[in-house]
Amino acid sequence: MALKKALGRGLGSIINSGIVKAAAQPAKGAPQAKAQISVGVSSYGVFREVPIELVVPSKYQARREFSESEIQSLADSIASEGLIQPLIVRKSGDNYELIAGERRLRACRKLGLKKVAVCVQSASDASSAAKGLIENLQRTDLNPIDAALGIASLMQNFHLTQDAVAQRLGKPRSSIANSLRLLSLPDEVRGFVASGLISAGHAKILTGIEDPAKVLILARAIIEKGLSVRATEEAARKVKEGAPRRSIEALQAGKASAAKEAVMRDIQNKVASKLHASVTLKQSGKRGKIVIEYIDNDDLSRILEILGVRV
Numbered sequence: 035m036a037l038k039k040a041l042g043r044g045l046g047s048i049i050n051s052g053i054v055k056a057a058a059q060p061a062k063g064a065p066q067a068k069a070q071i072s073v074g075v076s077s078y079g080v081f082r083e084v085p086i087e088l089v090v091p092s093k094y095q096a097r098r099e100f101s102e103s104e105i106q107s108l109a110d111s112i113a114s115e116g117l118i119q120p121l122i123v124r125k126s127g128d129n130y131e132l133i134a135g136e137r138r139l140r141a142c143r144k145l146g147l148k149k150v151a152v153c154v155q156s157a158s159d160a161s162s163a164a165k166g167l168i169e170n171l172q173r174t175d176l177n178p179i180d181a182a183l184g185i186a187s188l189m190q191n192f193h194l195t196q197d198a199v200a201q202r203l204g205k206p207r208s209s210i211a212n213s214l215r216l217l218s219l220p221d222e223v224r225g226f227v228a229s230g231l232i233s234a235g236h237a238k239i240l241t242g243i244e245d246p247a248k249v250l251i252l253a254r255a256i257i258e259k260g261l262s263v264r265a266t267e268e269a270a271r272k273v274k275e276g277a278p279r280r281s282i283e284a285l286q287a288g289k290a291s292a293a294k295e296a297v298m299r300d301i302q303n304k305v306a307s308k309l310h311a312s313v314t315l316k317q318s319g320k321r322g323k324i325v326i327e328y329i330d331n332d333d334l335s336r337i338l339e340i341l342g343v344r345v
Contacts, residue, residue, distance in 0.1 A: 079155040094163035109141035120151040160192040164202045179228040182213045215241040223253045
C-alpha cells in the first residue's frame with residue numbers, strides 16, 4: 035500500500051533537478067556508482083530527509099486545537115499520494131524546530147513514518163513566529179481568537195508595533211487592530227468566537243460595548259435568538275445609548291417571534307406538500323390545530339388513504 039510512497043515521491047520530486055547537488059563523479063574508467071540524492075539546496079532553503087523524532091513543534095505555534103478527523107484525512111492523503119509539501123524547519127541544537135507544517139508532522143507520525151522530508155531555513159525567533167502565523171492565517175479554519183493571540187504573541191515577544199506586524203504579515207494595519215480588539219472580550223465570549231458560535235462580524239460589534247456584563251448578555255442573545263449582524267448592531271446601539279434592558283429583550287423577542295413563524299410556515303408547507311392539499315397550522319400557547327381542506331368526498335378519501343385511515 036501506500037506507505038512505500040509515504041515520504042512522497044522522494045526528494046527528487048520536491049526539488050528541481052537544477053538545484054540538487056549531484057553525486058561526485060567517479061574517476062574516468064572507475065565503475066559507475068548508483069546516483070543518490072542526499073541534500074538539495076536552493077534559495078528557499080536546504081532540502082533533506084531527517085528522522086521524524088528529531089522534528090519538534092514550534093513554541094510559537096498559534097493554533098491551539100487540531101482536528102483529529104482532519105489529521106486522519108491528511109494522513110490518508112499522504113499514504114496515498116505522498117508528502118507533496120515538505121515541512122519547513124530551522125535547526126535547533128540537534129533537533130529541527132518546526133516553522134510551518136505541524137498538521138503534516140502529526141499526520142506523518144500517525145502513519146508511523148521513520149523519516150520525513152524537510153526544508154531547513156535560517157530564521158530568527160521573530161521570523162519563525164511570523165512565518166508560522168502567516169501559514170495559519172492563510173488557512174480558513176484558523177479561528178479569529180487564535181489569530182488574535184498569535185498577533186499579540188508576535189508583538190509581545192519581539193516588541194513589535196502594529197505597523198511592524200502588519201508589514202510582516204502583509205495585512206492592513208486596521209485588520210491587525212480589529213483582530214487585537216477581540217482579545218478585550220470576556221473569556222466566555224471569546225470562547226463563543228473561537229468555537230464559531232459567534233462570527234467575527236458579530237464579535238467586532240461586541241468590542242464596542244464597554245460593560246462586560248452587557249457584552250455577555252448580547253452575545254448569548256446572538257446565539258439563542260439567531261440575531262443577524264444588522265440586528266446585533268441595532269441592539270448594541272441601544273445598549274450604548276443606555277436603553278433599558280427590557281428594550282433589548284423586546285428586540286430579542288421580536289426576533290424569536292419571527293423565527294417561530296418561519297418554523298410554523300415550514301411545517302405547514304411540508305404537510306401540504308405531503309397531502310397535496312391546502313393546510314393551515316394554528317397555535318395558541320402550547321395548544322394548536324391543523325386544518326386540512328378538501329374539495330369533495332373523493333379528495334377526502336385520497337387524503338385519508340395517504341394518512342393511512344380506513345373508512
